[in-house]
Amino acid sequence: MVPISLVWKYDPERGKQQLRSKDGVHLPKERSAALQRQDPSGVNGGEPRKIAVDGRRWQSLLYSLPHMIPMLVTMIILCINIGQVYWQDLDQPNQNRTLQALQYTAKAHEMMIIASLTAIVIYRIQHDLSGSNGVPLGLLAGGFLFASPNFPFSKEFFGGATATSYSKGPLRFLPLSFLIVLCMALNLVVGPSSAVAIIPRLDWWTVPMDMAFGTDYTERVYLNHSKAELWPANITKAIYGDTNQCNPNGTGNYYDYCPVRAMNVVFPLIEIYGIQATPPNIIISEDSKIGRFLTSKDDPSSDSGWTVTSTAGSMFARDFHSYLTWLADNSSILANIKHPLLRPSFLDPKFRMRAPLVQTQCRAYSAPNFKTDRFEFPHDKLLTPPLDRYSSNQWILPNKFVMDLRANAIDARGYIQKLHAFDWYDTASNFSSQGAPSLGAVMFYQERDRTNNKLVEGLVTCSIDGRWAPVEYVLDPRDFLTIRQVSPLAMVILNGTYNPEPNELIQMRMSLDWANSMNVPAGAPNSTMTVVEKLLSVWSGPYYNINSDQPSIDSFLSTALGLYLTEGLARAFSDPRKATVLYRQSRDEKGPFVRRLDKPNGQPLYSNNQSQGPWEKWAPQNGYTEIKFTLQRHGYGYCFEGVPIKLSSIVLVLYLVLALTHVVSMIVGSRVYRGYSSIGELLALAWNSASAKELKNTSAGIDRVRTWRYIVRVGEVAGGKRLQLRLGDDKERTHPQPQPGVEYV
Numbered sequence: 086m087v088p089i090s091l092v093w094k095y096d097p098e099r100g101k102q103q104l105r106s107k108d109g110v111h112l113p114k115e116r117s118a119a120l121q122r123q124d125p126s127g128v129n130g131g132e133p134r135k136i137a138v139d140g141r142r143w144q145s146l147l148y149s150l151p152h153m154i155p156m157l158v159t160m161i162i163l164c165i166n167i168g169q170v171y172w173q174d175l176d177q178p179n180q181n182r183t184l185q186a187l188q189y190t191a192k193a194h195e196m197m198i199i200a201s202l203t204a205i206v207i208y209r210i211q212h213d214l215s216g217s218n219g220v221p222l223g224l225l226a227g228g229f230l231f232a233s234p235n236f237p238f239s240k241e242f243f244g245g246a247t248a249t250s251y252s253k254g255p256l257r258f259l260p261l262s263f264l265i266v267l268c269m270a271l272n273l274v275v276g277p278s279s280a281v282a283i284i285p286r287l288d289w290w291t292v293p294m295d296m297a298f299g300t301d302y303t304e305r306v307y308l309n310h311s312k313a314e315l316w317p318a319n320i321t322k323a324i325y326g327d328t329n330q331c332n333p334n335g336t337g338n339y340y341d342y343c344p345v346r347a348m349n350v351v352f353p354l355i356e357i358y359g360i361q362a363t364p365p366n367i368i369i370s371e372d373s374k375i376g377r378f379l380t381s382k383d384d385p386s387s388d389s390g391w392t393v394t395s396t397a398g399s400m401f402a403r404d405f406h407s408y409l410t411w412l413a414d415n416s417s418i419l420a421n422i423k424h425p426l427l428r429p430s431f432l433d434p435k436f437r438m439r440a441p442l443v444q445t446q447c448r449a450y451s452a453p454n455f456k457t458d459r460f461e462f463p464h465d466k467l468l469t470p471p472l473d474r475y476s477s478n479q480w481i482l483p484n485k486f487v488m489d490l491r492a493n494a495i496d497a498r499g500y501i502q503k504l505h506a507f508d509w510y511d512t513a514s515n516f517s518s519q520g521a522p523s524l525g526a527v528m529f530y531q532e533r534d535r536t537n538n539k540l541v542e543g544l545v546t547c548s549i550d551g552r553w554a555p556v557e558y559v560l561d562p563r564d565f566l567t568i569r570q571v572s573p574l575a576m577v578i579l580n581g582t583y584n585p586e587p588n589e590l591i592q593m594r595m596s597l598d599w600a601n602s603m604n605v606p607a608g609a610p611n612s613t614m615t616v617v618e619k620l621l622s623v624w625s626g627p628y629y630n631i632n633s634d635q636p637s638i639d640s641f642l643s644t645a646l647g648l649y650l651t652e653g654l655a656r657a658f659s660d661p662r663k664a665t666v667l668y669r670q671s672r673d674e675k676g677p678f679v680r681r682l683d684k685p686n687g688q689p690l691y692s693n694n695q696s697q698g699p700w701e702k703w704a705p706q707n708g709y710t711e712i713k714f715t716l717q718r719h720g721y722g723y724c725f726e727g728v729p730i731k732l733s734s735i736v737l738v739l740y741l742v743l744a745l746t747h748v749v750s751m752i753v754g755s756r757v758y759r760g761y762s763s764i765g766e767l768l769a770l771a772w773n774s775a776s777a778k779e780l781k782n783t784s785a786g787i788d789r790v791r792t793w794r795y796i797v798r799v800g801e802v803a804g805g806k807r808l809q810l811r812l813g814d815d816k817e818r819t820h821p822q823p824q825p826g827v828e829y830v
Contacts, residue, residue, distance in 0.1 A: 137760040137799075137808060138215060140825030144757045149748045151204060155197035156744050159737050162194075162282045166723045166730055172285045174423040174720035184284065184721075191280040198275045198740055202268040203231055205747045209264060211758035214799050215823050221248035221258055222812070223793030227265040229764055231272045237265075244793025271740055278733035285721035286730075289426060292418070292716040305668040306408060306682070310400075311708040316439050316553040316591050320523075322598045324657060342399065344603055344653035348616045350379075351648045356623050375406035375560075376567040379652055381644050382579055384466065390447040390547075390639030391466040393578050394647035397440050397558060397570045399656045404665035405429065405560055405568055407682035408714065411667065412562060414685075419562050424719030427560040432711055439591070440570060441654035442554035444469065444578070445647040447526075447547040447639040455487055455544075462512060462525050462548045469578060470585060471592075472550065475520030480512060482527065482546055490529045491542075505530040507618045509600040512548065522550040524595040526646055528621060530638065545642050549650065551593035593654075603653050620645055666690060666709070668700055756825070760808070761799065770799070770810055777812035799823055806830055 173180070207228035213220045223245025230236040242262070250257030294304075308315070317324055339346040379396040409427070412419065419425055430438060448463040462480040464472065486508075493506040510525035526547040531540045559569045607619040614622070624641050636644070667682050679690045679700060704711070724730070751757070761767050779795055787793065800811045800820025808829050811820055823829070 134828035134830055135759065136826060136828055137758065137823045138825045138827075139757040139759060140755050141757075142752065142755045145752045145755050148757050149751060151197075152201045152744045152748050155194065155201050156741055156748075158194055158197070159741055162279075163734060163737060166282055166734065167725050169722065169724045171290050171718075171722040172720065174718055175287065176423055177720075180721075187284050188280065191283040192276075194279045194283060195276040198279070199231065199272055201744055202272055202275075202740070203228060205743065206231075206265055206268050207762055208747065208751065208758065209261060211761060212756065213261065214761065214797065215758060217798075217822060218250055218257065219796040219798035220261070221245035221793065222795045222797050223248070224258065224261055224265065225767070225797055226764070227261075231269055234269070234273070237269065240790050241787075241793050244790040247790075248794035248796065250796070267739075267743070271736060271743075274736050275740065278736040281729050281733040282723075282737060285723055287719075287721055288724070289717040289719055290722050290724075292422070292425075292718055294716065305711055306714065307666050307668060307679075307704055307709040307711050308400075308404065309665060309708065310710060311705075312436060312710050314708070315710065318591055318594060320551070320593050320595045320599050320654070322596070322602045324599070342656055344599075344656050345605055345616060346656065347603075347649055347652035348620060351645070351652055352620055352623075354648065355620055355645050375402045375409070375565055377402045377655065378567065378570060379648065379655075381648055381651075383640060383644065384579060389466060390449070390463070390637070390643045391445070391579075392640075392643045392647045393442065393444050394644075394651040395440055395442040395554065395556075395570070396651055396655045397556070397568050401429075401438075401558060402568050404682065405558070406565060407665060408667075409560060409562055409565055411682050411685050412714075418716075422718045425562045426717045426719065427562060428715045428717060429558050429560070429712055430715065432713055437555040438558055439553040440556045441651050442552045442590075443647050443651045443654070444522075444550040444552075445547055445643040445650075447545050447643040447646075449637065449639040450544045450546075452541050453544060455491060455542075456484070460487060460527075460544055460546050462510075462522075462546050464522065464548045467522060467548060467550050469550065469552070469583070469590060471520055472522065478516075478520065480516050480521060480525075480548070482510065482525075486510065486527070487529075487544065490527055494529050494531070503614065503618070505618065505621060505624075507604070507615065507621060509597060509604065511597050513594045513596075522548045523593045524549040524551070524600055524650075526642075528642060530621075530624070532638075543638070545639055547642060547646060549595070549646065551595060551650065551654065553591035553593065555589060595650075603650070617646075617649070620649060668704075760823075760829075770808065773807070774809035774811070779812050801829075 210220055210225065210228050214225075221244065223241040223243070225245075227236070227242070227245070236242050242265075246258060246262035247255070248258050249255045314324075339349075377397040377399065379394070381392050381394040384391040405427075412427075444467055446463045446466050448461070450458065450460060453460070460482040462482065464478075464480065465476060468476060490506050490508055493508075494503050496502060506529045508527055510527055512521040512525035513523060515521070526549060528545040528547075530543050530545065532543065533540055556570050561569075604615045604617045607614045607616050621642065623645075624638060665682050666679050667685065668679050680687055681690065725734070761770050777795075780792070783792065795812050798811050798820070799808050800822065801807070801824075802809045802820060805821065805824075805827070806829065808823055809820070
């Protein structure tokens, strides 16, 4: 069978093209229809002439729209985050649906940016391909390989990036290579960057106080204490007031603000601890309408008799409650916030809120020889600076002190006066040159041996280290029950991961007169027992030794003393006669007035006609310290804080700079390239181009890097009627560049 060569010819009689053989013979109708189904556009003549390069500026503006839309959206997103726009409170209606819709919005934004980046690279390749210098063969498909992260590491890319331009040297194509790599990198990270910037974050957001009270008022809150007396390093009885004032008429009914009043709170908890061996975590509300957490943590690694105890200050709990009450009565904004929060702090950021934190370590000596044995205050666990420098020192308890304490429980004739005796030891004075802790405690005890039912004597020594630790207080205006103390210090100290900054923890020196004011007679009839001995009597009481889960004597004593001393320290400066005051100035009143927070409608303590001068100067000189309350709300919003949003912003700004540069270049140059903008169009152009001898033996692939370095250009042929791909060195510029506005076949 002889093959037939087919051509299309125009039939003037039928007014349309007919498929004929090369000799002009009409083909049978069946074969003609089959070939047309294979090529419906026809051979050699199915496409009209078209412009390859458009030089009209309005076309450039039109082609820049796909870039301007994602650019505008990106700028709006960045402005919202930089402007810290708040969206809405948590638990609003249809909130989850809106957040889910924003995820689709972020995906649409990502797709627009990827389309823009692809168009930028393709445009640059079209521009160079239509220019005099051309594009290396290895970079020709760079705009279509965004989904291939291996492309920058291929021979194809390396060959194109290192190609040499005859006219501009070996680095001519590095900018195009860098543009391709940059756009591919942005393509990989623009998705999460868009999501981070568009989807609001759940956090606590500050509410400006002028929104809460309006601009007509000036409110300032002052503690009725100076900075110097808030966190004293020397704890003396004078700081807390005279014990006789705390115990009127010797009745034992101590005022709430007295340190020894802590016994009423701690004793029932210690009874439970003696049975369950669980360190207490309790809420105290006895001294105020707002509660405080009193928390004790023991050594998680072993039963070493080491505990860390902390709580909020009683004065702060009382005064914060007064402020919350005043705030609820004077601001309507709280009713419109679903999840409000108040954070008190001092104006000076270096002066921080603090709370008592007490470390206690005890060691038990069972059945010792009181005349010859040496008793040491343990401190191998107390490594908070500066105690870590003295970890090898031995703090030995004098033998006379031990014998005197034992004689307090057993008289010279051997009669038992009480099962145990307790006393403080002034470690700060006796071991001052050896880096001693704040205070020492010693307990003589007797327990019954289960094997022979005899009493066995023992001794427990305790090292007590008190600190004023920096904390952050938070209050919920909707819940007047508790003041929350945000402080991880207890756990990080116990875990050994705490590395404090210099002067971060203020070490206390607890004087004996203050310690003795915490150990007054218990007041029981016919008893010489003190309040601390009453507290420690739980260990030898009727509930002890019932089961093996109960704490050891050293762990029990460590927890009991830690709770009692911490609660006593927390009651510093809580005398209600020195309440926190409020400075307020409004347009309705003649000048500033200063009133107590707990009596906001009472007689002003200060007015502008006082001879002492302005309040702002008079207050610090007379022991007043200003504090501020930051009102926050829990909800969704945008901000520019944190590493994720900053990295996302860098990605989006890089895209903006790249897209803006591209749009300006395209509009100023007034060039729009319509041809060879896809893989299919490039293949069609290659099929219509003459074969290149340089690509000999490449029909099965390309192995050599140098082949990818050949320069490809688009040039006119056939007298300027057609375009072809030309391969070779760019010094051979025998074919003119495509001209703007010219139609090519």
